[in-house]
Structure formats: structure tokens, C-alpha cells
Amino acid sequence: MEIVFTENQILDWLRSVTDPEVPILTILDLGIVRGVTLAGHEVTVVITPTYSGCPAMDVIAMNIRMALLSHGVRKVNIENQLSPAWTTDWMSDEGKQKLQEYGIAPPRRSSGLASPALFDDELVPCPRCGSEHTELTSQFGPTSCKSLHRCLSCLEPFEHFKCH
Amino acid sequence: MNQQLLFYTLQLADNALINGHRLSEWCGHGPVLEQDIAISNIALDHLGRARSLYQYAAELFNALPPEERSTVFNSPALQEKVQMGALLDEDDLAYLRDGWDFRNVLLVEQPNEDWAFTIARSFYFDVHNFYFFEALKSSTDKMLASIAEKSLKEIAYHLRWSSEWVIRLGDGTDESHQRMQNALNERWMFTGELNTPATFELNLQETGAPVDLGIVAPRWMQKVTEVITEATLKLPASTWMQQGGKNGVHSEHLGYVLAELQFMQRAYPDMEW
Known part of the structure; x- marks a missing residue:
């Protein structure tokens, strides 16, 4: 057949x-x-x-x-295929929406940020309460793609799918 | 010429593997949980890059004429395979070569010591990696250029992490300041090798495949000076620069690293996890 x-x-x-x-x-x-x-x-x-x-x-x-x-x-x-290198810009809007609902802050900033600039923390809103009053705990999280943050409004820790 | 490109690729792969292995020794021993996770993540990035590079190195090796293949390495376990006419893969290159066939720079094999020493080693190496891989993106060798493009994004995160630690310790307490300064001074003698080309690099220069280290060196110095100054530390005084790793002449530390890294494959050849 x-x-x-x-x-x-x-x-x-x-x-x-x-x-x-x-x-x-x-x-x-x-x-x-x-x-x-x-x-x-x-x-x-x-x-x-x-x-x-x-x-x-x-x-x-x-x-x-x-x-x-x-x-x-x-x-x-x-x-x-290594080149062009994958970037979080290729994540679909639907994917970003799903992340948000799942409790992981989606990548926001456009990539192309292979820059050695220091202390350049981006604003990551809390995926639970939406507050922009958050702080970075660590650039590196439980998997390669995530960083660790804490919300200073609702006090919940959360993960962020970092820009890459 | 292909043999020179093989050595060049291996040099980059060995840097990544040995540095990644050293960082992985911290796994479960980090000063706080977040930093334990961070350093293990960074180790994983280096191992990932090492894999891509070893796969390419194996491809280059397998494409050499058979009579040339037996002249490339001096490690008995690997030679045994080569003599039988076997093709090599990434694992053979990582697990069956002895120290003299490794081409990593001396800096990355230096022991972790305390946190400040680990940070000093990572910082010097990350600054180098950043400017090196930025330049390697324009290599005429398509595979090296692709690996560089992929790696650079990861290295930017590593560089931020180690630079911020230099500043945190340098601009911290008297104790952390003094320890960070001491570690930077002690590791300084291994930084000259980073930007000194080996014979195989010079031989390849015309092909446009390798990075011109003459371009990387001033960028390295500028960034290192900038971060050290920000950290209220002093740039170490110039000293005799150690060389040899790129040509297989290593410090005694590499032997201990390989003994642990290669033990399982040597004791149980071709075992799979």
C-alpha cells in the first residue's frame, strides 16, 4: 500500500x-x-x-x-542544524502565552543580546500577579533555558524563560 | 592542512571539556544553592560545546588518508583503534587520548582551590572566549563559524556571571577583596597562553579559518582591566607567562583530571551509560 x-x-x-x-x-x-x-x-x-x-x-x-x-x-x-542559531524570538506567540499561563515568565526582550554588559537586568513581570516589582535571584535556573526570580509584591518565587 | 585544522578544532574542544569538567567538580559543593546550579549549568554549556567540536574533529580525522591517521596521536589506547582501521567518534577523542595529546590551555586545568580561584580562572577564560568566539563567527570554516554563533550567546551569560563575581568579591569585605586579588595574581601567569598562537594556528592563518589572536588580545586586556578596576582590585603585575598546553605539555593537574574523567571508559571499554 x-x-x-x-x-x-x-x-x-x-x-x-x-x-x-x-x-x-x-x-x-x-x-x-x-x-x-x-x-x-x-x-x-x-x-x-x-x-x-x-x-x-x-x-x-x-x-x-x-x-x-x-x-x-x-x-x-x-x-x-547549528546555524542560524536558535533564538527565543522563534518561539511562537501561542507558546509564550502557554508559558505565562503555566507560571513561567516568557522571554520578552528581542534577542541578539550576546553582549558582555554587566548588571543589565531586564524587567520581568511576575507571571502570577503581573507585578513589575520583581528581582533576579540567579541568571541560571534548573534547566539551561531558565533564570530564577522573585516577586516582591506577591512574594512568590518564579522562573523566567530567558532571552537567548 | 587538514591535520592542522584537526589540531585547531581539538584545541578548542579540549579547552571546553577540561574547563567544563573543572566547573562540574563544584556540583553539590557550591557556596549557595543558586550558585551551585549556576556553575553546573555553565559546566553543561562547556560540555555541549565540547561535543559539537569533538564530533567535527572526529569527522576531520576520519577524512584524513589512512596512512596519515596513524601519525596524528601518541596515545596507546587510541592508536590501537586507529591501527585496526576503525573510524573515531567524539567519545574516542575525549576518553582515549592521554595528556600529551590534549591541547587545552594550562589555565583551564588549574585546580578549583577556593571560590575566588575558581572565579579568577573562569573570568580570564570567559573574557577570552567571548572575544574569541565573536571573531570565530567569521571563520571561513563553516562548521567552526556555526559552533561559534551558537556558543557566543551562552558565553555572554558566563562572562556576565564571572565578571559580576569578581566585582562582588573585590568590592566586598576585606577578606573577600584580598582573596580575589590573590587568586587573580596567582592565575595571571596562565593568561599569556590564551593569546599566543601555536604552530598549527600560524600554519592555518592563510586559510582564514582561525581567529587572529592579535585582534583578541587587546580586547581581552581592555575588558579584564575594566572589570578589575570596577572591582577596586589591581591588575596583576606582569610576570613570566607559562606556555605549553596547546602543544601537549601540561601541568601535573591534567593527569588527575583525566584519571577521573576517563576512568570508566578505560576500565570498561565501550561501556554505555
Whole structure:
């Protein structure tokens, strides 16, 4: 039986693959899927890593493979593309909205900030109460993509998906 | 020429791996939880970069003519594989080379000592990394340029972190000020090597693949001076600069690092976690 896949179909199936660390985000929300190419029963998905050492990337690659195989794709190739480097600007608006609802402050500032400027803290509103009266606890959080903050109004600690 | 590019790539990979390993030694021992998390995150960034670079180095090695491949390394465990005609991967390069085949700069293998010493090492190295990788983005070598583009964003965060710590300790108490000054002085002798090109770098210069260290050096000095001044500290006095790491001549510390880093693969070859 000849199965013909379309690119939209593949993208639709990829919507079921989520970030293992932030499970409300699909890999399409994250903006790490750079392209899909089809050749008969073979599908190639090009993804771009978020952070060089991010352990989630291996899990994501495996989950992409599983998702497509379960829909009858016989051969799945996954290619890593380093350039252009992933940036939080590629995260979808829907993705940012989901983060906010999940209690993680989404990235706000546009990237391109590979700058050595010191003490350049950005304003990160509290995802719970919306107050802008917050402070940075640490630039580095429980995963590569997040920093730690504290709200000085509602006193809740929260995470921020940092600009990258 | 490809062998020179292989050495160049390995040099960058070894810097990242050894520095990342040193930082990871703090995991579970950081002065406060947030800083323990920060330093472990930074270690992970370095290991991630090391992986990309080792994968590329393995590709360059495997593309060499077979007769040339046996002349590249002097490590028995690796040579055994090469002699059998096996192709190498990132793990072989990280786990089966002995110290003399490692090309990392001496700075990154220096022990952690106390927090001030760790910060001093990271600070000198992060400033270098920032300007180095900024320049490497324009390398004529597409793969190195891509890795640089990816790494630079991460390095900007590292540099902020270590610079802010230099300032916090320098402009802190008498005790922290004195310890930070002492650590900066003690590690200063390892900074000359960062901007001194090795033979393989000079040989490659015409290809446009390597970074011109002559451009990086003044930027490094300017940034280091700026942060040290802000921290109310003094730029260390000029001294004899240690060299050798890029050519495989290391301090005794590297041996201990490798003994721990490579133990599992040496004891149980090809084991998988």
C-alpha cells in the first residue's frame, strides 16, 4: 500500500512532541523545527538545538522518531542544524502565552543580546500577579533555558524563560 | 592542512571539556544553592560545546588518508583503534587520548582551590572566549563559524556571571577583596597562553579559518582591566607567562583530571551509560 505523506501532515504529527522539561510547549511552539523534507517513505526533520549541552535535545529527537514511526513513516532522519542559531524570538506567540499561563515568565526582550554588559537586568513581570516589582535571584535556573526570580509584591518565587 | 585544522578544532574542544569538567567538580559543593546550579549549568554549556567540536574533529580525522591517521596521536589506547582501521567518534577523542595529546590551555586545568580561584580562572577564560568566539563567527570554516554563533550567546551569560563575581568579591569585605586579588595574581601567569598562537594556528592563518589572536588580545586586556578596576582590585603585575598546553605539555593537574574523567571508559571499554 502506497502511503503519501504531506508536509502539513508531518507538522501536525510533530505537534504531539513536547519539550520534556516544559511539557506544555510543543517543539513547534519552541521554534526548533527548521524544516521537513519528504522522499517517499523517508522523512527528514531538521531541528536546531536550543542550548549546546541541553539534555532535552536527545529526548526530543527520540520522541520525534517515535511519533512519526507510529504514524507509519518507515524511515526518519533527524538532522541537527547549528546555524542560524536558535533564538527565543522563534518561539511562537501561542507558546509564550502557554508559558505565562503555566507560571513561567516568557522571554520578552528581542534577542541578539550576546553582549558582555554587566548588571543589565531586564524587567520581568511576575507571571502570577503581573507585578513589575520583581528581582533576579540567579541568571541560571534548573534547566539551561531558565533564570530564577522573585516577586516582591506577591512574594512568590518564579522562573523566567530567558532571552537567548 | 587538514591535520592542522584537526589540531585547531581539538584545541578548542579540549579547552571546553577540561574547563567544563573543572566547573562540574563544584556540583553539590557550591557556596549557595543558586550558585551551585549556576556553575553546573555553565559546566553543561562547556560540555555541549565540547561535543559539537569533538564530533567535527572526529569527522576531520576520519577524512584524513589512512596512512596519515596513524601519525596524528601518541596515545596507546587510541592508536590501537586507529591501527585496526576503525573510524573515531567524539567519545574516542575525549576518553582515549592521554595528556600529551590534549591541547587545552594550562589555565583551564588549574585546580578549583577556593571560590575566588575558581572565579579568577573562569573570568580570564570567559573574557577570552567571548572575544574569541565573536571573531570565530567569521571563520571561513563553516562548521567552526556555526559552533561559534551558537556558543557566543551562552558565553555572554558566563562572562556576565564571572565578571559580576569578581566585582562582588573585590568590592566586598576585606577578606573577600584580598582573596580575589590573590587568586587573580596567582592565575595571571596562565593568561599569556590564551593569546599566543601555536604552530598549527600560524600554519592555518592563510586559510582564514582561525581567529587572529592579535585582534583578541587587546580586547581581552581592555575588558579584564575594566572589570578589575570596577572591582577596586589591581591588575596583576606582569610576570613570566607559562606556555605549553596547546602543544601537549601540561601541568601535573591534567593527569588527575583525566584519571577521573576517563576512568570508566578505560576500565570498561565501550561501556554505555
